[in-house]
Amino acid sequence: MTLPTFLGIGVPRAGTTWLHTLLSGHAAVYLPTKRKEIRFFDRHYERGLAWYESFFCPPEEADRYDAIGEISPQYFYCEECPSRIAAALPDVKLLVMLRHPVDRAYSNYGFVVQRRNYRDSFERFLATRPNAVEMGFYSRHLARYLDAFGADRVHALVFEQTVADGEGVRRTLGGFLAVHPEGFPGSVGKVNASTVPKHGGLANLAVKTGRTLRRNHLETVVDIGARLGGRRLIGKGKALPKLDPEQKRELSRLYEGDFDELERLMGLDLSVWRS
Numbered sequence: 001m002t003l004p005t006f007l008g009i010g011v012p013r014a015g016t017t018w019l020h021t022l023l024s025g026h027a028a029v030y031l032p033t034k035r036k037e038i039r040f041f042d043r044h045y046e047r048g049l050a051w052y053e054s055f056f057c058p059p060e061e062a063d064r065y066d067a068i069g070e071i072s073p074q075y076f077y078c079e080e081c082p083s084r085i086a087a088a089l090p091d092v093k094l095l096v097m098l099r100h101p102v103d104r105a106y107s108n109y110g111f112v113v114q115r116r117n118y119r120d121s122f123e124r125f126l127a128t129r130p131n132a133v134e135m136g137f138y139s140r141h142l143a144r145y146l147d148a149f150g151a152d153r154v155h156a157l158v159f160e161q162t163v164a165d166g167e168g169v170r171r172t173l174g175g176f177l178a179v180h181p182e183g184f185p186g187s188v189g190k191v192n193a194s195t196v197p198k199h200g201g202l203a204n205l206a207v208k209t210g211r212t213l214r215r216n217h218l219e220t221v222v223d224i225g226a227r228l229g230g231r232r233l234i235g236k237g238k239a240l241p242k243l244d245p246e247q248k249r250e251l252s253r254l255y256e257g258d259f260d261e262l263e264r265l266m267g268l269d270l271s272v273w274r275s
Helices: 016-024 049-053 059-064 073-077 081-088 101-116 122-128 139-149 159-164 166-177 200-215 219-235 245-266
Strands: 006-010 067-071 093-098 154-158 195-197 237-239
Touching (some): 006 016, 016 067, 016 093, 016 159, 093 139, 101 122, 139 154, 139 245, 154 159, 154 245
Parallel strands (some): 006 093
Antiparallel strands (some): 195 237
């Protein structure tokens, strides 16, 4: 049976696509090609380990890789996931990408603008979707994983530091996963940027259709549609306006205590979030 040696457990809209691109560019790292986010431990757990294993390389090919894993950022917020993961993968290593919670919420807003034809303001988005704010209190969720796995098995990456210090991140990530840092691609660039689609209604229809096809296990059809222009339809448009700095400063005050707790839990330096 081939099962992961590492998992990317979060956080949504915090740079996990960037991390996925970096990891998939390493010849000694295996990531599933059939589905990017498997979501076994939070959404498909009842399907069993045999179903989960089908997304990874056959046992006879596993020796080609030093690290085998998958990234499903929704695991971070699932209360059942730490115990489920620990039971199925007792030796697994965990990666978590953390982003300034206000920037994460704004990226969440951009995702809804791009994928669901949302046209209200960021203020209205937060007022009607308070969970976007709540998701930024990372320490309470991270604590569950630390209790289940211990700090030495959880590697936290700060998004803003990660994209700025490519060489250092490749070195620490390589050490954590036991792969050669030189094997990572030299540059990843900007990925998964939000836009305001030129044809919002069509983009929203394409996303809904893709979601329905995936629910019916027709990922191959979704992939074909993406290659034929579905991704361009969703992404084509003008850039999302930048977040107002004063608004960010005001919202950031909500999280000051959580920044302190994250630094205590993981020994992180979050000065980049406080400045």
